Amino acid sequence: xxxxxxxxxxxxxxxxxxxxxxxxxxxxxxxxxxxxxxxxxxxxxxxxxxxxxxxxxxxxxxxxxxxxxxxxxxxxxxxxxxxxxxxxxxxxxxxxxxxxxxxxxx
Numbered sequence: 001x002x003x004x005x006x007x008x009x010x011x012x013x014x015x016x017x018x019x020x021x022x023x024x025x026x027x028x029x030x031x032x033x034x035x036x037x038x039x040x041x042x043x044x045x046x047x048x049x050x051x052x053x054x055x056x057x058x059x060x061x062x063x064x065x066x067x068x069x070x071x072x073x074x075x076x077x078x079x080x081x082x083x084x085x086x087x088x089x090x091x092x093x094x095x096x097x098x099x100x101x102x103x104x105x106x
Contacts, residue, residue: 011051011052011053012051012052013042013044013049013050013051014049014050014051014052014055015046015047015048015049015050016030016031016034016047016048016049016050018050019050019055019058022055023058023059023062025095025096026096026097026098026099026102028098028099028102029096030048031047031048034048035048038061039054039057039058039061040053040054040057040058041054042054064093
């Protein structure tokens with residue numbers, strides 16, 4: 001009985017597939033981000049695992065926040081054009097896609 005209680009104190013570990021489903025992306029993408037050390041994870045004998053805190057941190061990493069400016073947008077963009085900065089192209093958010101090997105298998 002004491003052994004059962006001891007296991008209950010351990011954090012639940014989620015597989016990459018569960019995290020991918022929660023993030024609405026591919027399992028491959030989650031594993032690749034972990035492999036490249038871009039997101040927190042636990043590496044166990046059965047692969048990449050994630051705690052609830054890891055998932056919260058991943059959401060924080062992926063979160064996009066609006067720029068903080070002290071002046072209205074129309075004045076800000078006009079000043080940027082006058083300054084001649086090259087960053088006038090729109091920013092495109094990248095989206096993970098299913099790998100080809102997974103598309104062929106389905």
